[in-house]
Amino acid sequence: MxxxxxxxxxxxxxxxxxxxxxxxxxxxxxxxxxxxxxxxxxxxxxxxxxxxxxxxxxxxxxxxxxxxxxxxxxxxxxxxxxxxxxxxxxxxxxxxxxxxxxxxxxxxxxxxxxxxxxxxxxxxxxxxxxxxxxxxxxxxxxxxxxxxxxxxxxxxxxxxxxxxxxxxxxxxxxxxxxxxxxxxxxxxxxxxxxxxxxxxxxxxxxxxxxxxxxxxxxxxxxxxxxxxxxxxxxxxxxxxxxxxxxxxxxxxxxxxxxxxxPGLGRSLEVRTVMEPLNEQWEETTERMNRLYQGLNRQTRPTSATFGRTLSLGGARNVGDTPIFQASTPRGRYWRAVVYDTYTGRQWLNTGEVEAEYDAGQPVPVGDWQLREPVTQTITLLSPVGNLIFAAPDIARVDVPIAASVRPLPVTTAAGEESFEVVMARSRRPLEVNEQYQVVSMQTAITERALIEASTEYPDAIREQYLQLPENFSERVAADAAAITAGAATPFQKARAIESALRNTIPYNDNIEAPPPDRDPVEYFLYDIREGYCDYYATAMVVMLRSLGIPSRVVSGYAEGVYDPETGLFTVTERDAHTWVEVYFPGYGWIEFEPTAGETQLNRPSGDEEVQTDLLSEQMPQNSEASPSQDPMMDEMQDPYANAALAQQAALEEQARARRVWWLWAIVTPILLLLGGWLIWRTRISGPTAFDPELPPLLFERLQRWAQRLRLMGPASQTPYEQAQRMGQALPEGRTPIESITESYVRYRFGRHDLSAGAGVNGEGVPVGMPPAGMVATGETGDPLILSWQSLEPVLWRAWVNRLLRLGRRRRQAASTPPDAGWGNEVD
Structure with a gap:
């Protein structure tokens, strides 16, 4: 050397x-x-x-x-x-x-x-x-x-x-x-x-x-x-x-x-995997909305638009983007979420009971009077997350849903406990242009029935839907009493407040958020005297609650634009809306519309001769289904149809799960193998072409192999002394070891061109040249790279042999009797 x-x-x-x-x-x-x-x-x-x-x-x-x-x-x-x-x-x-x-x-x-x-x-x-x-x-x-x-x-x-x-x-x-x-x-x-x-x-x-x-x-x-x-x-x-x-x-x-x-967000498999993260993100977004109520926000046609909170903030920005189309005999409201608790700044949905229903499985709705089934076919035109939009009250959906429900103070038609869906999500992703079908038990109430309704409210209803903030405005309560002074029944009082808001306060989307120290309802009623649906609905509900009338705020979409030729309601982003529902014993929750500019809710007066058993006549119990009867209600009453639908939904879920499983089963091993190969190629295998850092790179790898094989000398040794020590232990690799070391020394400490006459090593072989055997095979490439490639198999064999020797020593040590140890050795 x-x-x-x-x-x-x-x-x-x-x-x-x-x-x-x-x-x-x-x-x-x-x-x-x-x-x-x-x-x-x-x-x-x-x-x-x-x-x-x-x-x-x-x-x-x-x-x-x-x-x-x-x-x-x-x-x-x-x-x-x-x-x-x-x-x-x-x-x-x-x-x-x-x-x-x-x-x-x-x-x-x-x-x-x-x-x-x-x-x-x-x-x-x-x-x-x-x-x-x-x-x-x-x-x-x-x-x-x-x-x-x-x-x-x-x-x-x-x-x-x-x-x-x-x-x-x-x-x-x-x-x-x-x-x-x-x-x-x-x-x-x-x-x-x-x-x-x-x-x-x-x-x-x-x-x-x-x-x-x-x-x-x-x-x-x-x-x-x-x-x-x-x-x-x-x-x-x-x-x-x-x-x-x-x-x-x-x-x-x-x-x-x-x-x-296009983004991966359109992939069904990716959206399924991301669904838990999306739900967590929605919860975080709702919490941030509570902490920053005064900001102007972007209204989006997604599930984040309708969450468990509704804040009274600044101007809202909505466009004309189509959200969905609804095919139904009649439409008025497409409910998304019900709010029950008012904090003085925002509304909360505090429903904690969660229930899951399979596709086609009936929801145990209350047996309210004057209700009739209405079927709606919803065709999505924009991404909406997994929220289900439908007329109240949801009785059945043909996709599997996870619903927030509340117990009702009435039983089902079969005498069982009933529930109301206050927010529903599909348990599978809903894609654009996809359809789902909902059956709702929609009210067919008359004004006479509402006027004559009882005022005996159940305790659960009074406790939940008469709640007001502790510092509720006395001025608002006094005005509510003054507006309804001439009204005798809850319905007449609700109509009086509804008319007062519609006729005295103009509608305006572009308002400033209420100041932090100002009550939002007073700000709406007395300061700016204009606003949008969130403020109208909030003002009406708190006024009714101050009078002892159970009421609540509901958000979703208004009916949209009806096309007589197609029979479709087209709902756009601009139709996002908030309205009021008032509780009437025996009839359930009935909608009211206090927002100026929205279509007035006109119900039959009931003065004409009306059969009280209207619903039972439309759905005869002891005869064959009439042609006018809702076909989806037939399926709800047919246990065999329900079982078939449930089985079909289960099979679809299993097939989707299998598709996702096979996708990951194929992709994951490929990614692992590719990642492992890249790591091995980077850390162990040599480069494929010359670059300015090749000599120090190969020498560094040579040192790592010396440490792995326990051939590393003290730090005071020169590169030549380290190479000599390693070459003595690995005679087959001595030539490439010396070649790599010589190239590194000249690169690191000299001023010589590596491509011009680098000299010879200790055996007379030109530095940087591969062993003669490799040249004889006709392989071409950079000499330093070829030297490394010839040395690599030698290093691997030495490493395997070392592992085998260590294994034999451990076995011998385990089989050696205790008395044959160091103390009994013969000199």
Whole structure:
């Protein structure tokens, strides 16, 4: 083996003093392209800030831009400084808090801080105290699960989020070179903002993706330039322009493909797997809606539109997107969810009883008077999640459902316990253009019947549906009593309040959210005197409850537009609606419409001669089914039809489950094998072509094998001494071991071109050449790669033989008797 000869090194001249600029730039990870990297980083976070401002949640989000600029400036300064991470992060936290409070003080009026000013506190300090006090009040509301619509807190938290994202992003990129860690959190926030923003901001996401990918190209090139300089690899300075040009073209192609290729969300299997996560996300969204009631929100035709809470917030944004079509003899309301509890800020659905019904399985509905079955065929035109929309009361659905139900104070027709569905979801994904069929027991009540209805309310109904907040407005209660002063029955009182709201308060979708310290109903009735359906329904229900009349709020869709030629009701996003239901003993829950601009509910007067057994005449019990009878009700009364439908639904569920199981059974092993092969190829197998880092890469793998085979010498040994030790233990691999070691030494410590006359090793074989046997076989390729490929089988055999030897030693040790140990050895 040859050894490197050394000559006496000349005395190095005294180093020149380090300039001030170099003293600071040495603390930055990237030494190339710092200006362009800084510009791209600043653009990235300014796009995020402006997208949050353009989303339109509140009207005072423009200060996110100066917040971002402050975070960028501090992040750049700290990255170039000599401060460590702890000082930089702690300093950023206090500086950011002070900067945000200063900017937010411009949003606070003098009237709001009058109590502070009266105590002699300076104005700027008083404004900061005001914002902090509002923040503490919001935390108290969150801990006590109380609704809050304080927009100051939303702005404060968004500013703090953007500050930390920007500062940590700049620090990560410039101090440590972690571009991915900086971009991904900002991208996730922008993606969520794009999805939930009241206004369309998709363009911000597209530009963000382009800038992010160009930043990845620039920082990756800067990191490669660091390595090339360290390893003395020559490269042209023009490579920067080529990289950026190709990176921009690649970024445009990627964004275009992401725009054009349909998402995986349309896959039935993927949606089935994601269903538990979607449900958890809906619960989280509902909780966030409670904590940020005052924000303007985007109304979406999805299950998130109708959850277990209904907040009285600001303007609602709805479009004309078709949601579904309904084929039915008549339609008025398509119920989604029933709300029973009012907190003073929002409505809650507190139903805790969950029940599952198979496809076609009857729901044990109450035996109310004057009800008749109505069949509806719903054709979905947009994604709606898994919510079931239907006229009340749902008696049967031809898809399997999971329903929130409430016990009713009446029995079924068979004398059994009955339940009411207050919210239903399909247990399988509902796709666009899919149909489902629902049978509902719809009321056919007359005004005379409602006037003559009993006022003996069951205790369960009174307890649940007369609830009001503790601080309920006495003014609203007094007005309810005044409006109904001339009404004698609950129905007449309900009609009086309904008419008063419809005729005196105009409809307006675009209203501001009520202030945090203002009762929403008083805000609607006395301050702005306009609003939309959520406010109309809430005002009517709380008025009725103050009079002792059980009532509740219901959300879903209004009837939509009826086409006489097709016989279809087309329901659009704009038909999203909230209405009122009032309880009448013996008849159940009856709808009322207090919203101005909506169609008036007109019922038969009942003065004409009406048979009280109308329902039984339409469904004769002792005769063959008449042609006018509902065919789906025939199936409900036929146990054999029910059994067949249930069996068919079970088979469909099993088939779907098998399809999903086989999909994962095929894909999972393929992915595992592919991942294992890639790991093995990366860690064990050699490269397939020469690159500037090949000699140190192969030598590092050689050292890993030496550790695995217990052939690693002390750290003081030179690479040649390590190679000699390994070659003695593995005579078959001595030549490639020496070849790889010699290439590494020349690459690491010399200034020689590896492709030009590298010399010979200890056996006279040219360095970098494979063993003669491999050349004789006619194999071609880089000599260093071929050397590694010839050495690899030798290493594997040595490793297997070592494992076998260890196994034999363990067996021998286990079979050795105790008295034949070290103490009994013969010299």
């Amino acid at each position: 040859t050894t490197l000869t050394s000559t006496q090194a000349p005395v190095a001249p005294m180093a020149a003093p380090i300039s001030a600029r170099a003293r600071y730039t040495e603390n930055v990870y990237f030494q190339d392209g710092r200006l362009l990297t800084g510009i791209l980083t600043a653009l990235l976070y300014l796009i995020l800030a402006t997208s949050l401002d353009a989303a339109g949640y509140v009207s005072s989000m423009a200060l996110l831009v100066p917040v971002t600029l402050g975070a960028l400036l501090l992040g750049f300064l700290m990255s170039y400084s000599r401060f460590d991470g702890f000082f930089a992060l702690s300093h950023s936290m206090f500086t950011g808090l002070a900067w945000i409070l200063y900017l937010m003080s411009g949003l606070v009026s003098r009237d709001e801080i009058a109590p502070f000013l009266s105590n002699g506190i300076p104005e700027i300090q008083a404004k900061a105290y005001f914002v902090l006090l509002r923040w503490l009040n919001w935390i108290d509301a969150a801990l006590n699960n109380v609704a809050s619509n304080d927009n100051y807190i939303f702005i404060f938290e968004m500013c703090f989020l953007v500050w930390w994202l920007t500062y940590l992003g700049v620090w990560s990129i410039f101090r440590y070179g972690y571009t991915w860690r900086a971009v991904i959190p900002a991208g996730v926030v922008l993606l969520i903002n794009t999805y939930y923003a009241p206004k369309p901001i998709l363009g911000f996401l597209v530009v963000f993706c382009l800038v992010a990918m160009i930043l990845f190209v620039r920082t990756n090139l800067a990191e490669q330039q660091l390595r090339w300089r360290e390893q003395r690899v020559h490269f042209s300075q023009d490579v920067t322009f080529d990289f950026l040009r190709n990176g921009l073209a690649y970024s445009v192609i990627v964004v275009a493909l992401a725009w054009l290729i």
